[in-house]
Amino acid sequence: MTRKVRRFSGGVYDLGLHVVWCSKYRRPVIAGPVAERLEQLIRSKADERGWEIITVEVMPDHVHLFVKHDPKASASYVANQFKGYTSRVLREEFPHLKSRLPTLWSSSYLAASAGAVSADTVQRYIDTQWERPWKKKEEDA
Known part of the structure; x- marks a missing residue:
């Protein structure tokens, strides 16, 4: 995947988020037409917010989503x-989801930042700032 940096008035950003959430009690209720509709809803919500879906995988009892979002949106907000959104619409469109579960999704989720470089690379870059060639030239002057 090539890196695509987005611009806004205050700077540039490239924020990726891996989000995973599960159905209540991990019940395998996300299958067939429900799974297809869920993926459509995820994509429409991303379009509405101006976020980019990199990949989405809908499993019978959980969802994996990799999304690029804007810097004003926190991981919990995303x-x-x-x-x-998906819970409200799916429960309206598929009444069996209301009868089998008190809520569609578990209250918890995983949100992990994902970038183009590893945490070790960033740490090494920061730790070696004073070793840059232009810094050494300034010290010699």
Whole structure:
């Protein structure tokens, strides 16, 4: 995947988030037409917010989502936008989801930042700032 940096008035950003959430009690209720509709809803919510879906995988009892989002959206906001919207619409469209579960999604989720470089690379870059060639030239002057 090539890196695509986005711009806004205050700077540039490239924020990726891996979000995972599960159905209540991990019940395998996300299958067939429900799974297809869930993926459509996830994509429409991302379009509405201006976020980019890199990949989405809908499993019978959980969802994996890799999304690029704007810097003003926190990880919890991103996760809750997808969970709240999809729960409301799916439970309206598929009545069996109301009868089998008190809520569609578990209250918890995983949100992990994902970038183009590893944490070790960033740490090494920061730790070696004073070793840059232009820094050594300034010290010699």
